[in-house]
């Protein structure tokens with residue numbers, strides 16, 4: 254879920270104003286749609302204003318980055334040869350110029366705001382501010398390496414707009430609409446050619462330039478030099494080296510598809526050099542094709558037995574293949590790895606006995622392919638993309654060094670504002686898809702909203718990514734998540750049951766980490782779910798919350814607040830929740846709801862006796878027409894536990910057990926055995942699992958403690974085992990499960 258703003262947020266007023274300003278500006282601009290302006294300011298004015306803005310931008314310490322999503326338009330999918338050149342003065346306001354292209358040169362040093370900005374000129378000398386959105390952050394690629402001064406581009410089917418300040422600008426929201434021209438590209442007009450453009454240097458010369466740029470960390474520029482070297486008639490041996498060097502630069506910018514293409518210059522892996530095999534293996538690893546990566550590393554180690562990096566990669570790749578096949582993870586190592594920034598886990602995804610199928614009335618869903626037991630691991634999925642929001646303390650440190658920022662997404666057509674990492678996720682997914690088109694299908698298959706857009710394709714051999722479609726898909730499929738689910742436990746009973754000291758990572762849940770998990774995205778919502786999910790870094794862990802038969806649909810409770818749900822679900826996912834809880838909620842009369850609220854109020858009133866409380870619970874139960882196995886009575890859990898606390902204080906163990914078991918029954922569990930009155934059984938069995946309540950682990954541990962106090966060791970052991978299962982449901986693993994209460998140090 255996205256972290257859309259609520260009125261109680263601090264930023265709300267400020268951002269609501271920004272959203273309003275943007276909406277008004279958009280409306281004003283649209284009134285001029287199609288108009289061809291003839292009041293372009295003169296060149297010197299445009300350049301001076303830009304230079305002034307660049308200067309004050311450098312001085313700014315403002316950490317808020319605002320991304321505005323305007324009216325969506327599809328990226329260009331027309332081949333360059335079918336487009337006609339137009340000039341800046343030919344452009345019409347708020348129009349997407351289909352069938353045309355602009356040939357532009359940048360005339361200033363680029364500036365980084367939310368967009369990368371420069372001033373572009375056309376061959377007629379007309380100048381215009383130029384804004385390119387969704388670019389890598391400065392730390393990955395400098396603005397000046399993107400919109401280079403004197404750099405020449407072709408912008409296919411340009412969009413011309415009027416900004417909030419009434420300024421004209423060419424705005425690019427679809428970065429794949431740009432054809433980046435090399436200095437020596439014949440489409441660069443003679444008058445724009447630099448001296449180095451026509452230099453007839455050797456492949457060796459350009460290769461050295463490329464190598465120096467790699468050493469300087471300027472990878473994008475290095476790739477350009479290697480391409481130039483490849484165009485300078487290298488011999489076969491040089492060509493292989495150039496491809497291998499380019500593969501290295503491509504690996505570093507995570508363009509794994511291109512890196513793989515580079516090493517495939519030598520078609521047969523057996524004929525590749527050590528570097529070629531190694532980099533090819535890493536590219537496959539980056540694409541998460543672990544089995545193929547393993548084969549590559551095996552060839553490498555056979556051919557070059559002394560290769561130390563080869564042996565180490567072979568080992569690492571073997572671990573991934575094992576995880577992928579077995580679903581066995583080293584959770585202790587995973588927790589250690591969450592200290593990484595960002596906390597991206599070096600792990601493979603495991604997909605258990607599940608598959609995606611169509612789910613009547615709700616698109617697609619995920620179903621079991623065989624019977625599974627409560628607690629069983631169904632999915633452990635690494636994020637397709639993940640944007641980490643540092644915990645508050647780290648954020649303070651980062652802000653003091655000026656390295657972090659608050660990112661705001663203003664979605665004008667969607668009329669919503671989002672604070673956090675949402676805008677960064679759109680940027681990262683778009684760049685990932687542009688650099689790795691083979692990953693397009695897993696993301697492109699996800700559900701999206703009303704915007705149709707174009708599916709991932711390529712034109713003239715270059716990938717096409719539709720940023721608006723990415724944004725729309727992310728809005729529906731992204732999850733907010735904690736650094737680890739264990740950090741989020743806030744049940745005080747559980748603190749006592751665990752040695753682990755619970756620290757909340759995010760004081761405000763609104764500034765949160767977000768990610769996309771493509772397979773987990775297909776799990777539909779239910780308020781009475783069949784699974785629980787948890788997070789460790791960018792791994793999402795999904796476990797069965799119940800025993801399930803083959804072909805049971807997995808569901809997860811995405812939104813806890815029943816009241817808000819009808820609205821949110823029909824807005825975002827395009828269906829109403831039809832779980833038994835929601836149907837019951839809709840069918841229950843308002844007088845019944847008033848009655849329930851009154852009973853809860855009476856229950857919590859001071860001085861309500863335990864006898865009275867028990868009567869209230871009885872009354873409350875009478876307000877339900879369906880059994881708790883069908884419609885769990887979640888409100889009752891807290892009422893029973895209010896009694897449990899009191900009875901435990903008085904040392905009335907039998908009654909504690911009675912209330913805990915009643916609490917389980919109220920949320921749909923069916924337990925057999927376990928009562929200590931009238932006789933003491935030797936087993937407690939879960940005949941049916943109910944609603945996966947957050948308090949379940951402490952409830953089981955409470956039972957265990959009572960059983961122990963009565964010397965019922967066997968039962969205590971069984972209760973502990975159920976506590977272990979519910980702990981796993983909540984935090985993902987049982988390595989950290991500590992059951993002594995209070996903990997033994």
Ligand SMILES: [Zn+2]
Pocket residue numbers: 779780781830831832833834835836
């Ligand atoms: Zn529901």
